[in-house]
Amino acid sequence: SIMFQQAIRSDVGPAFLRAMNSEEATYLRTCRLDVESPQNLLHVLGTSLEANLDRCAPPGSKFFSVKCTPDVQYSISPPPLETSHLSPVPLRGNSKLLISMSRASQYENDNKLSVRYYGEKKEVLGTARMYLTGFEISLDVDADRDGVVEKNNPNKGSWKWGPDGHGAILLVNCDSERIYAKTPDNEQNSISRVSDLKDMSVMVLRTRGPAKLPQGYKLAMHISQGDAESIRVFRPRSAEVLNKTPVTLLFNYFVKDYPLVLSSDVLTQEVPYLGGISEMNFYVEGLRFLDKDFDGLISINLSVLEPITAGLPETPIFTDKVMFRVAPWIMTPNTLEPVEVFVCSTSDNYQFLKGMRSLVAKSGYKLKICHEYMNRGDRWMQDELEFGYIDSPHHRFPVVLDSPRDGKLQDFPYKELLGPDFGYVTREPENKNVSSLDSFGNLEVSPPVTVNGRNYPLGRILIGVAFPTATRGRNMTKVVQEFLWAQKVQEPVALFSDWLYVGHIDEFMTFVPAPDRKGFRLLLASPDAAYKLFRSLQSDGHGKAKLFEGLKDEKTVTVDEILNNDGLRAQNNYVQSCIDWNRDVLKRELGLEDDDIIDLPILFKFIQAGNEPVFRAVAYYPDMVNMIVLGKNLGIPKPFGPLVNGCCALEAKMSSLMEGLGLCCYFIDDFASYHKLHGEVHCGSNVLRKMYDFKWWNLDM
């Protein structure tokens, strides 16, 4: 097989190729008639040849006649007045011949058409002969998205969203078939195992024609330089051999037998013509995710090349094109069923782990513990990674988005999660300048919503940033934001989280499933709701009830003391206004009404951020909204609120709010090992969830 390095080849725009696309009504190709020497032409079925009859006529030509073999059809334009085709037709300056064929040839040049020219007195002046080889060709993909590569789908060259849409789909091959010495498969340019083929999209080259193409004709597959950054194409070395070989093959055998056809180093390559009626599989591998500079669409072309002579480039006489879209990375909301729960084990979190173990077991899911040799004391399982998945009609698998945060947990996603059918993706800011807002407690996703008539059946991504008007402020890093926005199918909403010391949106909001309304409730932390609760406790005579009772190293505080603390009240008024600002955005961007939102009684307090003259908020007692949602069971930070008749008033309030939704509250003691470090249950856990049934390509975009 021939392999060229393309010297100068830049991106050619769409017009060049579209000009030759089989989607156009009829593909017309101008050809020459030559009285002096007969011509041999390969003719692609489904197209037409057009010859100007006058341009090459011998001098003095006044009439012409046309003859051809049965598989060749022709028509004359303008149509001759006489009906008998055998009698000579008057030649005009604009006389044209349109030629097509109805069947693929069995042998090279087995069809023929000739044009005879006559003078004034119908004397023969010359004959132009054309030998034709009929040939059928089609590069095929799964354009109708049913998991099977159909034949010559008329829409294969374009891509359209929606249930009545079309266009093939490509996965980024970001899992690792190897379990040891693993790297994502898209980072190695060979196929290591047979199982790797299922992560790729099959493309079939179907041809029908003689055993060999006429002398010098070739088939070439080609892509643009731009697209070559995003895909690779492999093929079996020999289709015949592989059809006879069992599917279980040895490692080395595979690499050898699936050579690379196209890559960023090879933009065009000849592909073999197998002769007769044949099908040849190709495997297309996605290399990179949608991003600011990549909309996900890529095209692969297959051209028929006509030979000229040594030193001259072959002419592409026909090009078939297929289009793919790379699947987006999709996040899973709290309303999807869990598969596995992840937490860290540290030297000091026994109490928390015990609570989580019990909750997860009771809920019936798997618990995966990341041990200390791997987490090195970093307990913030939520912050290091976000679970998502990629989906196509032929295959789907989970993909972890690794945060640029890179705490001591940083090896976990790559070393523990990446594997067969478990993909990995990350985005590293150039300057490594990340802030606390780059932790993925600051990256969440809503359940499916409808907003002013627009459906988001996969929900919307939520992130926290600084106000756009802030002259100082922390933000989620640009490369991660660009990645999230580029996925498009869960259009992100930016919230304001820079008012928080840690700065994560999961400190003031979460979603829980609900049997009614939109299928969920938005829970928001609310200092006003907390003050309302405490004032009613006070007016019911419980002003002396104490928070933080029974906690070692923590001073208790009474309801009266909280209500009398004017500074705390002012701080919480500000917090409430920040949360209200987000509440307004969430209502607008998720199409929520007040009845879709539940205020949870949570207080905050200010602490100084480093040496800056800036104060930011942390939870005053364990932040109940920072919970883990496992189906109908909620794992909630135990608030250690005021005890009324031996019962925590905060737990009681929380339970009563959730009870109406059929949800069970499990309060987990995270005080010493998480709350005191400014995190809670949600920050310290992560949940791999089932993927959506809804297919992203059915979105109306």
Added chain:
Amino acid sequence: SIMFQQAIRSDVGPAFLRAMNSEEATYLRTCRLDVESPQNLLHVLGTSLEANLDRCAPPGSKFFSVKCTPDVQYSISPPPLETSHLSPVPLRGNSKLLISMSRASQYENDNKLSVRYYGEKKEVLGTARMYLTGFEISLDVDADRDGVVEKNNPNKGSWKWGPDGHGAILLVNCDSERIYAKTPDNEQNSISRVSDLKDMSVMVLRTRGPAKLPQGYKLAMHISQGDAESIRVFRPRSAEVLNKTPVTLLFNYFVKDYPLVLSSDVLTQEVPYLGGISEMNFYVEGLRFLDKDFDGLISINLSVLEPITAGLPETPIFTDKVMFRVAPWIMTPNTLEPVEVFVCSTSDNYQFLKGMRSLVAKSGYKLKICHEYMNRGDRWMQDELEFGYIDSPHHRFPVVLDSPRDGKLQDFPYKELLGPDFGYVTREPENKNVSSLDSFGNLEVSPPVTVNGRNYPLGRILIGVAFPTATRGRNMTKVVQEFLWAQKVQEPVALFSDWLYVGHIDEFMTFVPAPDRKGFRLLLASPDAAYKLFRSLQSDGHGKAKLFEGLKDEKTVTVDEILNNDGLRAQNNYVQSCIDWNRDVLKRELGLEDDDIIDLPILFKFIQAGNEPVFRAVAYYPDMVNMIVLGKNLGIPKPFGPLVNGCCALEAKMSSLMEGLGLCCYFIDDFASYHKLHGEVHCGSNVLRKMYDFKWWNLDM
């Protein structure tokens, strides 16, 4: 005025701002009711405040009542059963108050609303008071594209193509107000002359309210980091001063008095509130053209900021947004009327210049000669630059695209063309690796066409490249191609020109005006047409007629010799197939029929390209298709064809073909000084043409 350097600020996606856009049906803002301390609020007219009545109610509250001043309106949700508003209404958990105002305030806090809470027995438990300042604000642009900034256009925040579209337009300020020491104005970050303002888009901030905003409230204008690469915003230092100052101002005065508001260094800045009913102009300057990484859309935001306290960021309580699109660079086809013709004067082109002078004078246009001190012997005026223009409702001017070719003419576009109302743009490939295909004889544009029902009222750009299947080959450089495709309004078509030694599409095609059909004809070089003509000369007994007669240093050749030269015939068969390939693309991509195309009798021959084993084509005799089109007059390379009865058979054929279109052929002798150097009349000239009447924003895209 305050100016901050924004430390960490990345691009925030659209949702953040859209959430606050005035386009949304009603902008709702959650506010707090506080029984303990009265609140002062600035209220933006046209929005609503929403307060939860229950959240801050004193313990034991069962009823409430609302009172307000006349300019304040409120409604209660759910609506109370009793109709009298004065009697206390039962308080529910979801009781809400919606507050709005009907008029801007005359004084700070001159309006008031209070909510009184009652217990079981209608005893008063507390009162929440709110002092309100009504305020009107609108950031305005010319969203209806009539050259005037209207007030608060409901569509100002978005952009839509077409005659029923909307959205403001921005020019790249790429001309130079200065004639000496000139640089494009977009490369200097100050306003140098009053005339510079007319290259910018006016934006008006209209406000109505009290003389001063309540304590701590501010207005801030802001843009995203991404948009800041593409625009700058200026404002008059003091609106009052300028209203009293005559428009003609001195240089220094201007720089000082139009300070920069926003730029890539300053993403957000406070703008003054002038009080009462006021309008303040801002000037928006476009900095860069559409390109691969820039779709031309930019947004400018104006937010009202509410104070919190020192160390805490102010809260944007309302944001108004306007959107601009940067005007594309537009090329002008041969069918538009010329304004000025450009040629070079060299030591050896007296004959050519004489012909051009005569033609241009006869046609009634201006001739501009680039003298030798500037061209340094480089005569290829077509290749160094392409004329185009940019257009907006408020202003339009020509813009020269400077080719990366950079021959000895390279200083001409910058030094001679750039100036007041004459813009300049260029694209430099990173590696300076340019080929002959980067000369702008390889960049042309069609007249307006309609293709399968799609209109291109500005025509389509045409460029020449190598086949996408070619493993070696020259191409137009990536950065120029990306620039051309990004302009979008004249969607490019790529032709195959690498078969030519020089490699420019103007060697085989041009357009001339026509009174019928589509208003133009495509002229194509055609070796077959040449052979047909020569054969008919031969059969008429003129086989001994000679080409190149009377030319010094050029051997003559007879018609018979040409027809007997089998090698030349084979070369021209290949050339015809290359041109036919382009003919097929042009027919498809410009929606042409054969009757829209005229074949011109032109022969080519092969020469070897450097030391490569590659042969490429040059014109055998002066290439008549490489002409200059000046209205109905065509300046055509004098072909020096076979003389029949003292008359050149090629000139006669050419004239007869053009005559029917009402066009006059003027044959210009460019043999020694252009043809022998592989160029012709078109290569050696350039034409600045009138701009289209059609407005690009009226395209249906």
